[in-house]
Amino acid sequence: MNPILSIIIPCYNSESTLESTLESVIRQDFQDWEALIINDGSTDTTEEIALRWINKDERFKYFAKQNEGLGKTRNYGIGKSKGSYILPLDSDNQLIKDFTQEAIAVFEKNQDIGVVYGDAEYFGEKTGLWKVADYDLKKMLANNYIDACGIFRKKLWVEVGGYDENMPYQGNEDWEFWIALGVLNVKFHHLNKITFKYFVSKDSMIRSYTVEMMLLNYDHISKKYRNHYHKFYRDVCLSFEKNEIKYNNNLKSEKFVIDLFCSTFFGFSIFGLYKIKKH
Known part of the structure; x- marks a missing residue:
């Protein structure tokens, strides 16, 4: 039987953070999931860590490919997923243990809701609360204020054609994706609580932007x-x-x-x- 939820974890040289990310997955209250670890051409020990985890729990699945960037890697993973719901999880972030259970409950009670997301807690080089607002397409067009770490119905990913792989520089694929869903009038549900921990590092991809x-x-x-x-x-x-x-x-x-x-x-x-x- 297919899992209800597919967690997609793109990895690129993630040896310092991947263990903690995967631990947060296995600690979830909701247990009907699969987690696809997608190695996007890492040159460190990411593969070694991933292989240990797939031996621990068969719900973890591992795929390795050449480096192609975040958008293509997410699409690759979602394309191989079997769940009805998708949760993109960066390999340095961590899920709060009740997030997936509460989100799935919202989906199953409300067939008109397409995305469930929440607030975040910073850790690493910054601490504190990342409080986000309810979804508003007009605000989203100006600025992405919702992280990729939200759960959405897989059929919506199919409907919009996945994450945009033609972005000039990787890093804003989730912003474009949220806009695409808003254009379709998809209903977003804000849990109004911390649902994941967001890792802040001077080496993050977004900080390399000019x-x-x-x-x-x-x-x-x-x-x-x-x-x-x-x-x-x-x-x-x-x-x-x-x-x-x-x-x-x-x-x-x-x-x-x-x-x-x-x-x-x-x-x-x-x-x-x-x-x-x-x-």
Whole structure:
């Protein structure tokens, strides 16, 4: 019999964090799951760790492939999954033990809900609460404020064609995916509690972004959903202005400050006119 939930764990050189991530999976209150560990071309001992775990519990499954990036790796894993629900789990994050049980209960009581997600607790180089808001497509178009670590119905992944594999730079695939679901009017349910622990590290992929990389991804998304950016132009601009400080903080390590101004929608990019200044 197929499991109800498939947990997809992409890995790239994850030897320092993978053990704790897999331990958080096996400690779940909900036990009708499979966990697919997808090795995206690691050069460290990730494979050795994964093989130990599949010998511990047959619900863990291991796949190795060449390095292709996060979006393709998630799609690869989901394509091999057998569950009706999907939970993407980064190999350095950790699940709270009651998350999957509460989420599945919500799905089974509410057939109209497509995604269940919650808040996060930071650990590593930062501590504290990551409190997120209820889903709003207009806010999501301006900024991704919901992590990939949410559970969704697999049929929705099929409907939108999976994670976008054509993003100029990997790292914003989950943002585009949440937008794609919002465009389909998928209903999101916010559990309003901590559902996972989010690892913060100076070596994380998102911290390697330069201004130019970020803008290319934004441009890709704004072109893809240009009709919705046109439709919600004013609301998106207001949301973007509120989040500008967050963007600037994320780019401090690059010693850049970016000032983005919503302007008349010339071309495709919502960000229209921008200037970059060194500190």
